[in-house]
Amino acid sequence: xxxxxxxxxxxxxxxxxxxxxxxxxxxxxxxxxxxxxxxxxxxxxxxxxxxxxxxxxxxxxxxxxxxxxxxxxxxxxxxxxxxxxxxxxxxxxxxxxxxxxxxxxxxxxxxxxxxxxxxxxxxxxxxxxxxxxxxxxxxxxxxxxxxxxxxxxxxxxxxxxxxxxxxxxxxxxxxxxxxxxxxxxxxxxxxxxxxxxxxxxxxxxxxxxxxxxxxxxxxxxxxxxxxxxxxxxxxxxxxxxxxxxxxxxxxxxxxxxxxxxxxxxxxxxxxxxxxxxxxxxxxxxxxxxxxxxxxxxxxxxxxxxxxxxxxxxxxxxxxxxxxxxxxxxxxxxxxxxxxxxxxxxxxxxxxxxxxxxxxxxxxxxxxxxxxxxxxxxxxxxxxxxxxxxxxxxxxxxxxxxxxxxxxxxxxxxxxxxxxxxxxxxxxxxxxxxxxxxxxxxxxxxxxxxxxxxxxxxxxxxxxxxxxxxxxxxxxxxxxxxxxxxxxxxxxxxx
Numbered sequence: 001x002x003x004x005x006x007x008x009x010x011x012x013x014x015x016x017x018x019x020x021x022x023x024x025x026x027x028x029x030x031x032x033x034x035x036x037x038x039x040x041x042x043x044x045x046x047x048x049x050x051x052x053x054x055x056x057x058x059x060x061x062x063x064x065x066x067x068x069x070x071x072x073x074x075x076x077x078x079x080x081x082x083x084x085x086x087x088x089x090x091x092x093x094x095x096x097x098x099x100x101x102x103x104x105x106x107x108x109x110x111x112x113x114x115x116x117x118x119x120x121x122x123x124x125x126x127x128x129x130x131x132x133x134x135x136x137x138x139x140x141x142x143x144x145x146x147x148x149x150x151x152x153x154x155x156x157x158x159x160x161x162x163x164x165x166x167x168x169x170x171x172x173x174x175x176x177x178x179x180x181x182x183x184x185x186x187x188x189x190x191x192x193x194x195x196x197x198x199x200x201x202x203x204x205x206x207x208x209x210x211x212x213x214x215x216x217x218x219x220x221x222x223x224x225x226x227x228x229x230x231x232x233x234x235x236x237x238x239x240x241x242x243x244x245x246x247x248x249x250x251x252x253x254x255x256x257x258x259x260x261x262x263x264x265x266x267x268x269x270x271x272x273x274x275x276x277x278x279x280x281x282x283x284x285x286x287x288x289x290x291x292x293x294x295x296x297x298x299x300x301x302x303x304x305x306x307x308x309x310x311x312x313x314x315x316x317x318x319x320x321x322x323x324x325x326x327x328x329x330x331x332x333x334x335x336x337x338x339x340x341x342x343x344x345x346x347x348x349x350x351x352x353x354x355x356x357x358x359x360x361x362x363x364x365x366x367x368x369x370x371x372x373x374x375x376x377x378x379x380x381x382x383x384x385x386x387x388x389x390x391x392x393x394x395x396x397x398x399x400x401x402x403x404x405x406x407x408x409x410x411x412x413x414x415x416x417x418x419x420x421x422x423x424x425x426x427x428x429x430x431x432x433x434x435x436x437x438x439x440x441x442x443x444x445x446x447x448x449x450x451x452x453x454x455x456x457x458x459x460x461x462x463x464x465x466x467x468x469x470x471x472x473x474x475x476x477x478x479x480x481x482x483x484x485x486x487x488x489x490x491x492x493x494x
Contacts, residue, residue: 004020009045011204012200012203012205014049014052015242021042022046024046034069035069037080040080053242054094056091059091060091063091066088067084067088070084076111085104093129093132096284096287096289096290096325102133105133106130108126109123109126119157121158121164127149128147131144131171132171135174137330138329138330144172144179147175161195163199163206166195166196166210169191169192170213172188173217177216178331179368180373180374182217186221189214192210193210193213205241208234208241208248211234212252215259222415222416224259228259231255231256234256235255235256250276250283250290253276254294256272257270257276261300261301263456264304264457266305270301270302273298273301274298277294280294289332292322292332293332295314295317296314303339303342303343306346312340312343315336329363329367334360334363334364334374337359338360338381341353341356341357342381351389354386357378357385361375361382364378371405371409373416376402376409380398382398383395383423383427387426387427392427396431402424413447415451418444418451425465426465428440429468429472434469434472435473441469445462445466454489455489460486460489
């Protein structure tokens with residue numbers, strides 16, 4: 001029975017494994033006693049299944065019992081004790097208790113190095129787990145160093161197609177993602193998806209995770225139409241295989257909502273984000289990082305729908321809780337600060353927005369470097385506030401830097417590059433430099449049409465800006481038809 005449960009576990013059939021794991025634990029407890037090694041193994045197996053089912057609060061107490069009993073019966077350095085410690089750390093990680101996870105993972109890694117050696121598979125697993133926690137802490141450069149070592153050693157020891165090697169490749173891609181190195185992440189994500197599909201099948205949870213990761217990278221690269229169908233597949237399959245309330249299903253729902261958001265489909269994004277937020281609150285609590293991310297996403301959609309007074313209180317909560325839970329310098333805290341500042345902008349509270357944006361820009365520079373996409377976004381946001389404050393000569397040099405660096409880092413056709421071009425053109429307008437603004441606005445309009453379609457809000461904004469510039473240049477016959485199109489489409493859409 002235990003063997004069949006283990007097979008179901010490897011096949012990703014956790015709902016089939018769980019009742020078997022429970023029966024094995026109950027019977028071993030009756031027959032062998034609560035402290036027998038086989039009973040503790042059964043308890044560990046049931047906890048692992050709970051973890052895969054997203055039942056982290058059910059997994060944690062079992063793992064705590066296994067760890068304490070193995071320490072007492074086998075000693076702190078025994079491989080089974082270290083496995084129990086690693087499992088509990090993994091559950092802490094899923095519960096958002098990263099400081100608790102990191103402490104255990106550091107101990108496991110050091111002891112496995114001493115007992116088993118640096119190249120042992122269990123040592124490499126410990127290194128991979130610690131890297132994952134570093135990534136969640138925003139220590140992506142520390143994570144990358146560990147991920148690279150693990151990938152090289154697993155490729156050498158296990159081969160390029162082994163599931164553990166593919167997991168490491170996925171982890172390194174996730175770290176590149178955090179570092180803003182999306183073009184480095186994308187080929188790794190593709191390889192992982194292709195190989196997992198071949199080895200595990202299209203419906204295996206690990207395959208669906210790979211598909212979700214590739215879609216997320218496409219989204220960051222501005223390839224929203226490539227991301228959306230993948231995310232739709234992941235969501236439907238996770239609902240069917242794992243259930244509507246499973247954490248992985250909720251993550252899939254959040255990802256699809258994010259892509260709808262980027263495609264300007266805010267009314268499609270909002271109900272999904274509302275569901276995700278409520279379910280995360282129920283499953284993980286109000287302070288969990290996933291709950292706060294869901295709250296931030298819903299606030300962002302409110303922002304795009306012009307519901308700034310609905311967005312602001314959510315963003316206030318996210319910022320304060322992230323400061324408490326993650327610290328003032330964590331990347332997610334800085335993102336929350338940037339979001340609140342953006343809402344202040346739209347509410348006309350420019351003097352409230354500016355100091356927040358200045359803090360965000362300086363901290364991103366320190367954490368990520370001057371060329372990271374998040375640093376450039378912070379610079380663009382501060383420039384926009386300068387623009388609203390009428391400080392056009394302060395805005396222009398920042399916008400110049402953002403545009404040039406985004407061209408270099410992301411390419412000339414990336415949505416963020418086009419936003420930078422539009423922002424610089426807007427500043428040129430305010431400075432009366434209409435002949436400088438007009439060619440930029442023409443490029444932005446054509447590229448938005450290609451990327452997002454003629455009816456997307458960003459396309460219509462670009463058309464309106466170009467029409468305004470034509471008007472100021474006295475080119476009224478060029479301006480009038482554009483204004484007519486914008487009015488007709490906005491009336492139809494809004």
